[in-house]
Amino acid sequence: MTAWxxxxxxxxxxxxxxxxxxxxxxxxxxxxxxxxxxxxxxKIWAAMALRRGxxxxxxxxxxxxxxxxxxxxxxxxxxxxxxNRGLFIIAPIITFTVALIAWAVIPFGPGPGGAMMVLAxxxxxxxxxxxxxxxxxxxxIIAGWASNSKYPFYSxxxxxxxxxxxxxxxxxVLIPVILWAGSFNLxxxxxxxxxHVLGFLNGFGFNPLLFPLAVIFLISAMAETARAPFxxxxxxxxxxxxxxxxxxxxSFALFWLGEYGxxxxxxxMTAVLFWGGWLPPVDWAPLYxxxxxxxxxxxxxxxxxxxxxxxxxxxxFRYDQLMRLGWKIFLPISLIWVFLVSGYLMxxxxxxxxx
Amino acid sequence: MIQVFxxxxxxxxxxxxxxxxxxxxxxxxxxLWLILAFFNAAGLFLLIxxxxxxxxxxIVYVGAVAVLFLFVVMMLDVDFAELRAGIARYWPLGFxxxxxxxxxxxxxxxxxxxxxxxxxxxxxxxxAEVSNIEALGQLLYTRYLFIFEAAGIVLLVAMVGAIVLxxxxxxxxxxxxxxxxxxxxxxxxxxxVQPPVGQxxxx
Numbered sequence: 145m146t147a148w149x150x151x152x153x154x155x156x157x158x159x160x161x162x163x164x165x166x167x168x169x170x171x172x173x174x175x176x177x178x179x180x181x182x183x184x185x186x187k188i189w190a191a192m193a194l195r196r197g198x199x200x201x202x203x204x205x206x207x208x209x210x211x212x213x214x215x216x217x218x219x220x221x222x223x224x225x226x227x228n229r230g231l232f233i234i235a236p237i238i239t240f241t242v243a244l245i246a247w248a249v250i251p252f253g254p255g256p257g258g259a260m261m262v263l264a265x266x267x268x269x270x271x272x273x274x275x276x277x278x279x280x281x282x283x284x285i286i287a288g289w290a291s292n293s294k295y296p297f298y299s300x301x302x303x304x305x306x307x308x309x310x311x312x313x314x315x316x317v318l319i320p321v322i323l324w325a326g327s328f329n330l331x332x333x334x335x336x337x338x339x340h341v342l343g344f345l346n347g348f349g350f351n352p353l354l355f356p357l358a359v360i361f362l363i364s365a366m367a368e369t370a371r372a373p374f375x376x377x378x379x380x381x382x383x384x385x386x387x388x389x390x391x392x393x394x395s396f397a398l399f400w401l402g403e404y405g406x407x408x409x410x411x412x413m414t415a416v417l418f419w420g421g422w423l424p425p426v427d428w429a430p431l432y433x434x435x436x437x438x439x440x441x442x443x444x445x446x447x448x449x450x451x452x453x454x455x456x457x458x459x460x461f462r463y464d465q466l467m468r469l470g471w472k473i474f475l476p477i478s479l480i481w482v483f484l485v486s487g488y489l490m491x492x493x494x495x496x497x498x499x
Numbered sequence: 500m501i502q503v504f505x506x507x508x509x510x511x512x513x514x515x516x517x518x519x520x521x522x523x524x525x526x527x528x529x530x531l532w533l534i535l536a537f538f539n540a541a542g543l544f545l546l547i548x549x550x551x552x553x554x555x556x557x558i559v560y561v562g563a564v565a566v567l568f569l570f571v572v573m574m575l576d577v578d579f580a581e582l583r584a585g586i587a588r589y590w591p592l593g594f595x596x597x598x599x600x601x602x603x604x605x606x607x608x609x610x611x612x613x614x615x616x617x618x619x620x621x622x623x624x625x626x627a628e629v630s631n632i633e634a635l636g637q638l639l640y641t642r643y644l645f646i647f648e649a650a651g652i653v654l655l656v657a658m659v660g661a662i663v664l665x666x667x668x669x670x671x672x673x674x675x676x677x678x679x680x681x682x683x684x685x686x687x688x689x690x691x692v693q694p695p696v697g698q699x700x701x702x
Contacts, residue, residue: 156501231531267630271554278562282534285566289527289573297573304570308563315558328632464675 166263170247178404179209184445185404185452192456219393224291227390231290236391236398239283243405246276250412251331253422253436260331261437269330270318273413277314277368280406281307284370284377284387287399291390299386302463303370303377309470310367316478317361320485321348321417334421344427349418353488357481358418360474362450365410367470369403372455376463407451408444415443502546509542526572534565551632 153161183198183206190197198205223232249269251262266272281303288300322328325336325348341350349358367374378386388399415421421443422436461469491497516536520529537560544553629637639647694700 266550268550268554268632271551271558275554275557275562278558278566281562281566285569285573286531300573301570304566308566311562468677 163263167248170263171244174244174247174405174408175401177408178401179213180206181408181448182209182212182400182404184448185455188449188452189456192453213397216393216397221393221395222390224293224390226292228290228292231286232390233395235283235287235290236395236402237283238286239280239402240398240405242276242279242283243402243409246273246406246409247412249273249330250409250416251334251421252440262331265329265331268328270322270328270333273330274311274315274318277406277409278307278311280368280402283399283402287391288387291387293390295383295385296387296389299377299383299389303387306370306374306376306466306470307368309467310364310474313360313470313474313478314364314368316475316482317357317364318417319482320354320357323486323489324348324354330416330421334416334423337420338423339427346420346423346425346427347418348420353485354418357478358414360478361418362414362447364470364474365414366451366454367466369406369410371407371451373458373460374466375460376466379460408448411444411447411451412440414447415440419443506543506546509539509546512536512539513543526575527569530565530569530572533568534561537561537565549631551630551635 187197198208201211255261284303288296325333422440424431519532541553
């Protein structure tokens, strides 16, 4: 596509136009997906609480998120008089932007002619994702500080400590995956998972040596995105609404969108890193007739269901329990697993294993 | 053409945010400007083809170090009037240091223009087709292995030292013991009694 545009519009401008179209092709459906996933979240949550959930706006309440969006859009943006004006406005924009830019390196499926359906197929894709996900905390810290209010500030401090802690275990969980795949490129990581276990199961998660890491990654992803049961940054019984207490209107909605965008991203990362991304779960030819993007979306939705399920059933952690889980349990386990997996791979690649 | 434009964009932004870091009145703003400077430095790294270093800069400095920095600075109770007084007292020293740095840079550039120092063969010659992650890894784990490990040990010692210095055992708190809570069985927690009429229960 880039080549065609470049032949029509010249090298530089054609590249610009084609990439702009690709960005919109990812960002706009993502917005739609976030709207629908919020609806799905509320429906799942309601079903587990034996309620009906949103059911008034549109058929089965499908348009509920759009009604909420419209309502929020028409409200006045209130900036507290003692807030730090510039940072107060920048904070939700940072959260939202960071949630969007991470999708640039996610491969959605095999494209025509051996290419990948990915905006930027860079060779340090996983590092890019790590870098971007570590930026997410800034929106929250800045929002909490700029609001000049006690509860948002507490929330910002909690968010900073929580996200930094769980980033450590996420980083260590990723190392065995990188070692096994031998690449930082997400497409290469997916390709390495084809027929990974016994020659027919697609996914590092089916490997008994890597399965515990998949579980740790999923739980750390919940903590990283501050989803229940780790939603201490917006614990309503303690901190009103946390960092978003002083926000209203679109600035509030941007936090909301960014948060769910991040949740979807983490579900996508779980799918890509451990469960084969756009590959079908079993390496069996008829399954490949289903387009890869459908498998990828199905996996994302499955993990989102797990996120919702956990949110509906598990009570919120206490702060010291959260820190204990991150530093005293996940960090040592993932460190030991780095040793285990690298040792195993060393023996295997030197041909010192009997199989 | 575009490289030159992007280079000057990043370079100007680095310098400008560096100036704002030391110039802004609010310490939190200073840290945020510093983060912007890190970002643009990462952009410069990308521009010279060191994508691994660029992302490492963002992950380590922006993602972890600066967050903790911000964490501490946000909680500072800063008296701005006192800070002003400090500036008045320290500016000769500060400008002296800045002057020395500037002189060093100028000298270095002059020496570079005069031909540079002949250090012989370059220590690290990476093959053209090796990505710079692999090139770095090959160097770190072969040629510089001992230095690398020594750096790791220094960091470990620093970490252990910090923990030892700040850790204190308090006798007046009763922390949660999760494993004992999990191990607890009904037999230890519940006692069935048949109290006689008119007498209470011995607890």
